[in-house]
Amino acid sequence: MQELHDAPLAPLTTLRIGGPAARLVTATTDDEVVAVVRAADAAGEPLLVLGGGSNLVIGDAGFPGTVLRVATRGFELDGTRLTVAAGEVWTQVVDRAVLDHGLAGIEFLAGIPGSAGATPVQNVGAYGQEVADTITEVVVHDRRSGETLTVPAADCGFAYRHSRFKAEPDRYVVLRVVFELQDADGASTPVRYAEAARTLGVAQGERAELRAAREAVLKLRAGKGMVLDPEDHDSWSAGSFFTNPILTDAEHAAFLQRVAERLGADVEPPAYPAGEGLVKTSAAWLIDKAGFTKGYGSGPARLSGKHTLALTNRGDATAADLLALAREVRDGVASAFGVTLVNEPVMVGVEL
Ligand code: EPU
Numbered sequence: 001m002q003e004l005h006d007a008p009l010a011p012l013t014t015l016r017i018g019g020p021a022a023r024l025v026t027a028t029t030d031d032e033v034v035a036v037v038r039a040a041d042a043a044g045e046p047l048l049v050l051g052g053g054s055n056l057v058i059g060d061a062g063f064p065g066t067v068l069r070v071a072t073r074g075f076e077l078d079g080t081r082l083t084v085a086a087g088e089v090w091t092q093v094v095d096r097a098v099l100d101h102g103l104a105g106i107e108f109l110a111g112i113p114g115s116a117g118a119t120p121v122q123n124v125g126a127y128g129q130e131v132a133d134t135i136t137e138v139v140v141h142d143r144r145s146g147e148t149l150t151v152p153a154a155d156c157g158f159a160y161r162h163s164r165f166k167a168e169p170d171r172y173v174v175l176r177v178v179f180e181l182q183d184a185d186g187a188s189t190p191v192r193y194a195e196a197a198r199t200l201g202v203a204q205g206e207r208a209e210l211r212a213a214r215e216a217v218l219k220l221r222a223g224k225g226m227v228l229d230p231e232d233h234d235s236w237s238a239g240s241f242f243t244n245p246i247l248t249d250a251e252h253a254a255f256l257q258r259v260a261e262r263l264g265a266d267v268e269p270p271a272y273p274a275g276e277g278l279v280k281t282s283a284a285w286l287i288d289k290a291g292f293t294k295g296y297g298s299g300p301a302r303l304s305g306k307h308t309l310a311l312t313n314r315g316d317a318t319a320a321d322l323l324a325l326a327r328e329v330r331d332g333v334a335s336a337f338g339v340t341l342v343n344e345p346v347m348v349g350v351e352l
Contacts, residue, residue, distance in 0.1 A: 001036075002026040009058050009067065012050060014113050014228060015238050015312075017319050018058025018348070021048070021067035028071050028087070030175045034141050034148070037173055040066045041143055048348060049173050051115030052089065054228075055122065055238050059349030060319045070117055074176070077101060081136070082179045086117020090124075098214045103181035104189050105134040108196065110214045111221040113228050113239070117174040121165045122344070123158045127217050128192025131179075132158035139176040140165070148175065160274070161243050161344060169346070188213035195220060225306035237310040238345035241326060242283040245339050252279040258337050263289060283333075283341055284309040290336040292329050301325045319350050326352055 007024035010016045027033045040047040046065030050056070074085030075096060080103060084093050094110045097103045108127035109119075118124070119131045120138045135158075138151045157164035165172045182189065187207040191197045199216040200208040208216075221227045225234030247255060252271070259269055269289075274280035287308040288294075295305040300317035302325070304310035311322055311329075330341045330352065343352050 001028070001032050007067075009050075009053075009062060012069070013053035013056050013058060013238075014236065015057065015317075015322070016236055017060075017313055017317060017322060018056075019060050019062025021063045021065075023066045024069065025066060026069040026071050028073070030072060030085075030148075033068065033070055033072065033086075033173060033175060036066065036068050037141055037143060038146065040068075041146075047170075051086065051118040052113055054113035055118065055345045057238060057319060057322065057343075057345050057347050057350060059347075061349055063348060070115065070173075072117075072175070080181045080183055082181055084116045084177055084179070086115060086174045086176060088116040090114050090116050090119060094214070097181060098210055102183065102186055102210060104184045104187065104210050105129070105179065105181040106131070107188050107210055107214045108191075108193070108217050111218045111227045116177055120156060120158075120163055120174060120177055122161045123163050125161070127196045127220070129189065130158075131177075132156070132163075133189075134179040134181060135177060136180045137178045138165070138174060139178070140172040140174050143171055143173065160246065160280070184210070186210050223306065225304045225310060225312070233314050234304040234306045234310070234312055236313040237304060240283070240309045240344050241311040242287075242309060242330070242341040243344045244280050244283050245286070245341065246274045246278050246280050247339070249277050249279065251339075252281070255281070255337060255339060259289075262336060281339070286333045286337055286339060286341070287329055290329075290333045292332060296329075297325055299325075303329075323350055323352060 004024045007021045009018040009021050025036050048063050048067045050067055050069045070087040072085040072087035076083045090112055093116050094106050098107050108129040123130050123132045135153050140149055142149050188210045190205050191202055191208055197204045202208045229235045270282040270285050272280045296303040299321055300314050301321040304312045334340050
């Protein structure tokens, strides 16, 4: 187990923002992870569990306690049942499942930065798949009881970018994730996302070729700056900075009224069904139409030049710079459309 003091955290995040950790510990086995967590909890010390650092905004003051870097490894396949250790790099998990084993179920989640253990926490999703579709159970350390638990998918509380683990952020540490994948003879799962179907040249609801699906997603993501590339500042982000707002039918009607007044009666904002009486609209669209277009900003923190939903670090941005931009965008969208955007990444020592 490696231990450092006053260790910079910015290089461990995809935004490359944030002050130092008082103590940074890297654990490579589940037992080490549990031991570090138990010791911090027994001492009443603050603890931050870090995976790939791709969904985190760490404040400029850093973290005053122990930061635990989960670097466990494990990829075990039993037929179509895949068990991965929390510290595995997610893109490599997808690549191995698709390219080495021809298994479908997570191919549309290719290119998503971060660790495998982080995926159930916010029910990572993209291009019509989310991990809730394939996860059968999550093995966690429960800091309240001090026990290791196997939580079946039905008890994970999965919803859009949400789970039981996100609802109680200081309670669970993910150790392993179990997926049930599909052997569909080289085919993908049915393509749900319109943009992906178009790129693959299949109708929505049809299957595509498995490897082609992975490649199409990587291409789409790269075009939006959503694949990590150290040379490309558009990818120095935490992915989508805001969740897509889910409105009740009444809120949606009021929103459409605002859109008509502001942009004209013929303008139709994106709308996707989100359950009984609920409509999901697009945060990227709201930001764009409120006047924050791609590349918006003049300081070291700006909107991505490829997607309005990503806030990016152009080189030496601080958390303060990034949050100033985030507040400007949130407040501008609220005053233009009456919809308040909510941050998607986890905030450490800062608030929006
Ligand atoms: N749009 C704009 N301007 C832009 C980009 C998009 O107006 O600069 C509008 C367009 O109307 C477009 C709509 O926004 O049709 C939706 O855009 P996109 O298809 O890129 O999807 P998104 O809703 O912005 C979500 C996820 C992404 C995921 C993509 C693809 C959330 C918060 N974000 O983005 O996930 O990759 O769909 O499935 O749900 C993440 O969570 O970090 C993330 C990157």
